[in-house]
């Protein structure tokens with residue numbers, strides 16, 4: 753399930769940048785489609801995350817923190833796209849997105865025990 757989890761968030765990040773690219777080039781219809789697929793991927797990330805949590809024998813605070821920050825990353829991606837479309841400022845959300853993403857990657861890859869290597 754770790755592989756599926758990693759695959760879903762990597763693809764979501766790719767779709768996120770594609771969506772922003774489509775918005776920049778004014779392709780509103782393409783953006784709508786990619787946005788919908790991206791939202792499906794949000795659900796898949798959360799689903800695979802919960803799946804991993806449910807397979808654990810004990811859940812430490814670090815797992816909870818990792819999961820909450822994961823949800824926050826998703827929230828910030830959505831905010832950046834929606835605010836870009838509305839022509840609003842996104843600087844704060846970009847900052848929050850980058851900081852939470854770095855924290856999540858650090859917790860997931862470095863601090864928490866499960867790994868895709870096994």
Ligand code: HEM
Nearest residue numbers: 761801802804805819822823825860861864865866867868
């Ligand atoms: C964009 C959002 C997310 C990113 C970038 C992300 C990233 C990661 C990374 C890098 C790992 C470690 C993989 C490894 O060690 O091989 C991981 C594991 C995990 N993730 Fe996520 N994740 C996200 C969202 C979520 C969400 C929403 C949940 C919970 C609902 C969640 C729950 C977990 C759990 C339980 C693990 C196992 C922790 C471990 O390594 O022991 N993640 N995630």
